[in-house]
Amino acid sequence: MKGVQLSEPTAEEVRDTKIYRSWSMTDAEYERAVKMLGRLPNYTEAGLFAVMWSEHCCYKSSTPILKTFPTTGPRVLQGPGEGAGIVDIGNGKAVVFKAESHNHPSAVEPFEGAATGVGGILRDIFSMGARPVAVLDSLRFGELSADKAKNVEHNKFLVDQVVAGISSYGNCIGVPTVGGETAFDSCYEGNPLVNVMCVGLIDQKDIQKGRAAGAGNSIMYVGATTGRDGIHGATFASEEFGEGNETQRSAVQVGDPFMEKQLVEACLDVIHNHNDILVGIQDMGAAGLVSSSTEMASKAGTGLYLKLDDVPQRETNMTPYEMMLSESQERMLLCVKKGHEQEITDIFTSYGLDAVTIGNVTDDGMYTLEHKGKVVAEIPVRFLTDDAPEYHLPTAVPQRLAALRTTDARDGISVTNPEQTFLELLASPTIASKEHIWHTYDSQVLTNTVIRPGSDAAVIRVRNTDTALAMTTDCNGRYIYLDPEIGGKIAVAEAASNIVASGATPLAITDCLNYGSPENPEVMYDLTQSAAGLSAACKTFETPVISGNVSLYNETSHEAVYPTPMIGMVGLIEHTDHIVTQAFKAAGDAVYLIGSLRPDFAGSELQKLQTGSIHGQISDIDLEGIKATHDTLLAAIREGLVASAHDVSEGGVAVALAESAFGFDSKSGDGSENPQADILGVDAKLDLEDELLFAETIGTFVVSVPLTAVARFEELFADSDATATRIGSVDNSGLLEIATRGKGISVSTMSAKKVWKESLACLLS
């Protein structure tokens, strides 16, 4: 194995200089690779091992934890392991979904980082053969007010650019961005979280697998050319190459949504109309060519021979290492039946795209790379994939937990002027309307969107059926920070509550596990415990984990982000008649509180507002009880008894009641904004202290019911394990009046709405 490029270190030099350390490969891992190979890996090979054994590609520290998730169920057609998970939704159709993080790229280059995040997750969906039909974005940033942030201008810049990147890519490619969440906490300063979820629809007969099967079949490369984009971190530091010139450095990945649009159409054309000559298809994501190709071979138990000279290149003098690790966007890898390459090329050409053969499938199980007439790598495929290391890293109970629990959650909380507190909460960026953001997302293209952003869950109808899909993303990192296990349960319960409030049965979840460094035993504890919480809740709500993503090392020199396992959940609405939004519909409707409020202040927005920090022990949640509530509420919705439903989350019941009133639209009643609309009010009475108006008790709902349905509604709840308390009614007063045992709240709906609606734009200006 001689003849690699002169500028590259020899195998001995790789060993002696330990250059692999700069690729985050440990000495032990290098030794392991040497032992497996029975010789020293050359420079290219060492690079392949390093990247394929990186956390990003092989999940070596999280795999043992992911194995604890429930992943199967009667409707699951594809669990974790492929590009995305798939769930049966009846009528021969299935929903395909997955979420992915693009945190680090977005921190460095927010516009392109976020844009390429959208591009990447879309490829995961259409590589399964599905048409992407919706995108959701879950975002976390540092604080937006100068007194809480180290660099408030930079935080604002990040919000602006990330949102612009998502809208530019999603709008251009024509997949509606229908929902998401946006929260602000100082721990995300310097390390924002940008998680994107994509949902696709597929006819079950079209489901694809990313396999490179059948010796002799061709491996074809399609889409954009390869440049030195996004090759991992320090690799090209000048010492290693001794050249250090600009062009040798890894470049920022730039998204090309137009190219991807053509790629979607061309790939779906091949899948739907030429499936007889397509063996497998896979997107090129992290670690581009090496990762996609080895995975395809591994799944089929085959080998591959790739001729790198044939890889379409955008830059000159690219080395095998650079080509294999490049993360240039908008590229796919196809395995095509031998002899049918030209047909494939012709199809792609008709979409203005190049498709070239870069190699073929072999039966020797080897991963062989040729460049300039020389073999530059020769490694058994499974060494890079199946045989990647797996670590059971130590865990340790985080010291913060004991400290946080010495104080009572109620400490520092005192609501002496509930009206003022209420308005301050409405203005806090985490609670305030996110319209300023989603207004820039095309949420309606593809004409399936029934419920746009602004309600608990977004709803997409499924054409040619009576059904629809509800979708949401959720996670309150503060709860996980205070108690990883209970927080994990809450994340799933909250997502399920959003799905149920829109009239849907929860089907399954995807996740993005955003944590700090796994080498920190406390982080591993958070990860393990929150995963246990997620699993428990998923079992109760019967929502298996069908796909997901792990993002570790989310920390700056100062602190790790809150452990933030973002949950993306999809639910099935059996009939579009059952779709419900959070907006009140008509004066006179009775208002109910479902479930009962508890003094849940630990991690609440109220606690943060009044004490500037979060602390205390969050109380455990009764998963079975919440499930019973969900079932009863869904039964009521399906009987047509419910005019609106909104789960209580950040800001508590007062905010939930207000949001229901704000959403009213006299024209459509669909919750979309119309400032000219007549405004509704609510008149409610709660036999509670003022503080409880802002308690965040998960699994409680504010529901409005037409008077004609009240009797049947109450009967349903009386016959169940759930409780519904009539607390008042919707009225025409234009006032939000919430009486309590204390002072209560009485403000004009219009003025409260103005605060809530304009706050975010104001903070960002």
Added chain:
Amino acid sequence: MSAPRFAVIVFPGSNCDKDLLWAIQTVVGVDAEFVRHDATSLKGFDAAMLPGGFSYGDYLRCGAIARFSPVMEEVHRFADEGKPVFGTCNGFQILCEAGLLPGALLKNTSLRFVCETAEVEVANNETRFTSHYEKDQRLRIPVAHAEGRYTVTDEELEELTANHQIAFRYAKGHNPNGSVDDIAGVTNKAGNVLGMMPHPERAVEALLGSADGLPFFSSLIASMTA
């Protein structure tokens, strides 16, 4: 004339093409077919419909590259022959770039993409596209664009007004993009070419929030079968 047939033109990067086809074919129930950008004939079609989207990524100016597609020669011929030609959003931008409609569509004054249900008024209900509306009827029709600020010179505006070429306006106080004179849609002088930023094809089903776009399609079909 027999039942009309619609051509929905697909440019590379069009992304509302399927929506337009669905609206015409499935919701309204009239014959419609996709026609590729590189087609050289529109034989057998009675109307050319240019969908929204981002043709060629809108990478130079919106619609600037698409207007050189081979099929546009046929669209020009259609327009000259007095057959109906329609463009929404990117389709409108392409028609302006192609010179089939006056003016240009520039970046919204907010500099941001705007997606909302616009309040639109029928400024002229005597076109073949709007005859099933009342004059000044208020409609709710979605818009979704970053470059929808309709711009013409003062003289051109006078001419447009004098010739009753302004078909739709945004309701007072509801202009989402800074268009001159609140213009949302214009026709050519002959009245057979219409471009508009709002998406009537997104307003054909009450389930999705509005059916105010239906009379648009029925007007057009009536004008073709009359």
Added chain:
Amino acid sequence: MPTSSKNYKVTVYVTYKESVLDPQGQAVQGAITRMGYEGIDTVRIGKYFEITAHEVPGTPIEQTVDSICDKLLANPNMETYRYDIEEDAR
């Protein structure tokens, strides 16, 4: 690309006509002011194309560039353009 013939470096500048509102330029100007810089009066934003080309017998490069600008790179309704052509040694 033929090596015997001449190579060119063409630079094209496209700007909005004076009469056309340039909110983007205004926004940049506003940002500059908010950042505390003094002395900046107006900002207008345009597009800038770097084109490499080679000689085609029978068609002067000016003619090609003129035509591309007129038809594609600028919209004569609202934009003006100018260009420079340099011979390029490569």
Added chain:
Amino acid sequence: MPTSSKNYKVTVYVTYKESVLDPQGQAVQGAITRMGYEGIDTVRIGKYFEITAHEVPGTPIEQTVDSICDKLLANPNMETYRYDIEEDAR
């Protein structure tokens, strides 16, 4: 704006670094080829700013422009810039 002091016309050119993908340039190049023009090899698109400014005592104009370019007009991760400053008679 003070009339006694000097006025400047500043032109700033911002382009992607060589190594960064320029999908816009590629799209334009493709269009030019499809339109049948011969001889065009590559197209890259950049931004172009026309700025008018006036003298601020104590701060050389170069310093201001440099700083605005670094902080606002160009993104150092992906772009490079250059500028020309001319005195402007007005």
